[in-house]
Amino acid sequence: MVAKQLDGYIKPELMACCGAREIQENDIVLVGTGFPTMAANIAKHTHAPNARLMQESGVYDARPKRPALSVGDPCLNPGAAMIGGLMDIMGMGLQAGNVDVGFLSGSQVDKFGNINTTCIGDYENPKSRLPGSGGANPIGSLVKRVLIIALHDTRRLAEKVDFITTPGYIDGPGAREKHGLPPGTGPHVIITNKAVMRFDKSTGEAYLDTYHPDTTVEEVVKNTPWDLKVSPDVRETEPPTEFELRVLREVLDPKRMISAYISRGYV
Amino acid sequence: MSKVTTINKAISEHVKDGDFLFIGGYICRTPYAAIHEIIRQGKKDLTVTRSNAADDFDMLIGAGAVKRFIATFLSLGFFGLGRCYRRSLEKGIPHKIEVEEYTNLSLPTMLMAGAMGMPFAPVRDMAGSDLMKVKSFMGDNKYKVIKSPFDGATTVLVPALNPDVAIIHVQQSDETGNAQIWGIGGDCQYGANAAKKVIVCCERIVSRDVIGKDPSRTIVPDYKVAAVVEEPFGAHPGYTPGFYDTDFKFGNLYKTASSTEDGFKRFLDEWVYGVKNRNEYIQHYIKSYGYSSFKKLEAEFDYGYPVSYSY
Numbered sequence: 081m082v083a084k085q086l087d088g089y090i091k092p093e094l095m096a097c098c099g100a101r102e103i104q105e106n107d108i109v110l111v112g113t114g115f116p117t118m119a120a121n122i123a124k125h126t127h128a129p130n131a132r133l134m135q136e137s138g139v140y141d142a143r144p145k146r147p148a149l150s151v152g153d154p155c156l157n158p159g160a161a162m163i164g165g166l167m168d169i170m171g172m173g174l175q176a177g178n179v180d181v182g183f184l185s186g187s188q189v190d191k192f193g194n195i196n197t198t199c200i201g202d203y204e205n206p207k208s209r210l211p212g213s214g215g216a217n218p219i220g221s222l223v224k225r226v227l228i229i230a231l232h233d234t235r236r237l238a239e240k241v242d243f244i245t246t247p248g249y250i251d252g253p254g255a256r257e258k259h260g261l262p263p264g265t266g267p268h269v270i271i272t273n274k275a276v277m278r279f280d281k282s283t284g285e286a287y288l289d290t291y292h293p294d295t296t297v298e299e300v301v302k303n304t305p306w307d308l309k310v311s312p313d314v315r316e317t318e319p320p321t322e323f324e325l326r327v328l329r330e331v332l333d334p335k336r337m338i339s340a341y342i343s344r345g346y347v
Numbered sequence: 348m349s350k351v352t353t354i355n356k357a358i359s360e361h362v363k364d365g366d367f368l369f370i371g372g373y374i375c376r377t378p379y380a381a382i383h384e385i386i387r388q389g390k391k392d393l394t395v396t397r398s399n400a401a402d403d404f405d406m407l408i409g410a411g412a413v414k415r416f417i418a419t420f421l422s423l424g425f426f427g428l429g430r431c432y433r434r435s436l437e438k439g440i441p442h443k444i445e446v447e448e449y450t451n452l453s454l455p456t457m458l459m460a461g462a463m464g465m466p467f468a469p470v471r472d473m474a475g476s477d478l479m480k481v482k483s484f485m486g487d488n489k490y491k492v493i494k495s496p497f498d499g500a501t502t503v504l505v506p507a508l509n510p511d512v513a514i515i516h517v518q519q520s521d522e523t524g525n526a527q528i529w530g531i532g533g534d535c536q537y538g539a540n541a542a543k544k545v546i547v548c549c550e551r552i553v554s555r556d557v558i559g560k561d562p563s564r565t566i567v568p569d570y571k572v573a574a575v576v577e578e579p580f581g582a583h584p585g586y587t588p589g590f591y592d593t594d595f596k597f598g599n600l601y602k603t604a605s606s607t608e609d610g611f612k613r614f615l616d617e618w619v620y621g622v623k624n625r626n627e628y629i630q631h632y633i634k635s636y637g638y639s640s641f642k643k644l645e646a647e648f649d650y651g652y653p654v655s656y657s658y
Binding site: 136137138139149150151152153154156157158163164165166167168170171174175198203206207208209210211212213214215216217218221222243244245246247250255256258259260261262 | 373374375398399418419420421422424425428429432433436437448449450451452453455456459470471472473474475476477478481500501502503529530531532533534535536537586588592593595649
C-alpha cells in the first residue's frame with residue numbers, strides 16, 4: 081500500500097497528534113504500544129509535560145530509550161519511577177480510580193463505543209478467534225476517558241459488535257451505571273484514519289466531530305455503518321503542527337516505526 | 348536442604364497429567380525451558396493460566412498438552428494472533444480446548460485471593476460486558492453478582508484460584524528456593540504464591556548470603572518451593588532484565604512456523620523434540636544463527652545504585 085502524503089505527513093502521524101490533543105496536563109495515562117505511547121509522549125513534549133504514563137504489566141513513568149513494542153518491553157524497565165506487577169497498576173492504579181485516560185483499539189468498535197477483541201462471528205464457533213480482553217475490559221470499565229483508535233470502514237466499525245469484550249455505553253445512556261460501572265467513566269472519543277468522533281451523552285452514540293484533511297463529511301458518513309450524526313460545528317481536523325512532527329520524528333520515533341501502521345490500513 | 352535439580356526431573360516429579368498449572372512470565376521472564384520440557388515429556392490434559400498468554404501457551408496448545416485454559420488474552424504480541432490457539436478454537440486442531448475468559452484485573456485478583464487464602468474477591472470490571480454471558484468449565488462458579496452487604500452496590504465476585512503447580516523463571520534463587528526478581532512482575536508473585544508448590548527456574552543460583560543482601564527482591568519464600576533449576580538463557584526467546592533482550596528474530600521464526608500445522612510440527616521437531624535440554628537448545632541456536640547473534644542478545648552491564656539494609 082502506498083502511503084498517502086498529506087502535505088508532508090502520513091495518516092498515522094495525524095492520528096497520534098489527535099490522540100495527544102485529548103491528553104491534559106497532569107493526566108495519568110494507561111497506554112499500550114504504538115499510537116498510544118506516541119500520542120501521550122507528544123502531549124508530554126507540548127501542552128502536558130506533567131502527564132505520566134503507565135503500562136499494565138507493572139510499570140509507572142518509564143523512560144524508554146527506544147519505542148516499546150509491547151506493554152512488557154525490556155526497554156520499559158531501566159529508568160522507570162516504579163515497577164511492580166499487574167495488581168500495582170490494574171488494582172492500586174486503575175481499580176482504585178487513579179487513572180484518567182486509557183487508550184484502546186479493537187477489531188470491531190460500535191456506535192456506543194463497545195469494543196470487540198474476542199471473536200468475529202459466534203463465540204462458540206468463531207469465524208475468527210481474537211486475543212481476548214487482556215487489560216482492555218478493566219481499562220474501558222474504569223478510566224475516566226477512554227480514547228479509542230479504530231480503522232474507519234464498514235467492517236471495523238459496526239452498528240453492534242459481535243461480542244462486547246469491553247463495554248462502552250453498552251446499549252445507551254444509563255447502562256454503565258445500571259451494571260455497576262463507576263460514574264464518570266466511559267468512551268470519550270474514537271480516532272480513526274478518516275475522522276474524530278465524540279459521544280453524545282444524551283444518546284451514548286458517537287457523532288462526527290472532525291474529518292481528516294483528505295476526506296469529506298459525505299465520505300465519512302458513507303463509511304460508517306450506523307446513522308452517523310454530524311456535529312453542527314463539524315470541521316476539518318487540525319493537521320499536525322511542525323513542532324508535533326518534530327517531536328515525533330526527531331525524538332520519539334527516529335526510525336519511523338509509526339509507518340508500520342500504513343500496512344495495517346491506516347491510510 | 349538443597350532442592351536443586353534438572354528441568355527434566357523437576358517436570359517429571361512435580362507435574363502430572365491433568366494438573367492445574369500457573370505459568371509465570373507476563374512477557375518478561377517466561378519459563379520457556381520448562382514449557383519445552385513439558386512438551387517433550389508429553390504431558391496432557393493440563394489446565395493452564397496466566398494473564399496475557401503468548402507464544403509459550405500457543406505452543407503448549409499446539410502440542411496438545413492443554414485441555415483447559417483460564418484466560419485473559421493470547422497473542423504473539425508484535426507478531427499478531429496465536430496461530431495454534433486459533434486452529435484449536437476455529438478448527439479443533441489438535442483438539443478444541445475449553446476456555447474460561449477473564450481480564451488482566453480479574454485474573455490476577457483471583458490469584459491474589461488464592462495466594463492469601465481468601466475464598467473469593469470483588470472486582471470492578473467485567474460488568475456489562477459479554478464476558479459475563481459466556482461460561483465454560485467453571486460454570487456458575489465463574490463469578491457471582493451480589494449486592495454488597497456494606498453499601499448495597501452491585502458487585503462482581505470472582506473465585507480464588509489455587510493451581511497445583513506454579514512454574515516461574517527468575518533472575519536468581521538460592522538452593523532452597525528463595526526466589527528473587529527485578530523488573531516487570533506481571534502476575535508472577537501472586538500466581539506463584541497461589542500454587543500448592545512452585546518450580547523455580549533461574550538464571551543463576553546464588554548463596555543464601557547473597558539473597559540476604561537485598562531481601563526485598565524475594566517474591567517467593569523457599570517453603571513454597573519444590574524444585575530449583577539453574578537454567579541460564581531459560582526465558583529465550585523472551586527476555587530477563589539484566590541478562591538478555593527479547594529475540595525478535597526468533598519471535599518471527601515462531602510466527603512463520605506456527606502459521607501452518609506442518610511448520611509448527613517442524614518447529615517442535617527442531618527446537619523441542621530435537622534437543623534434550625536447554626544446553627543443547629543453546630548450542631543449536633548458536634549453530635543456526637551464529638555466536639554473534641547469541642552474544643548480541645546479552646544485556647549491557649549496568650548495575651543500579653547499591654542499597655544498604657544496615658541500621
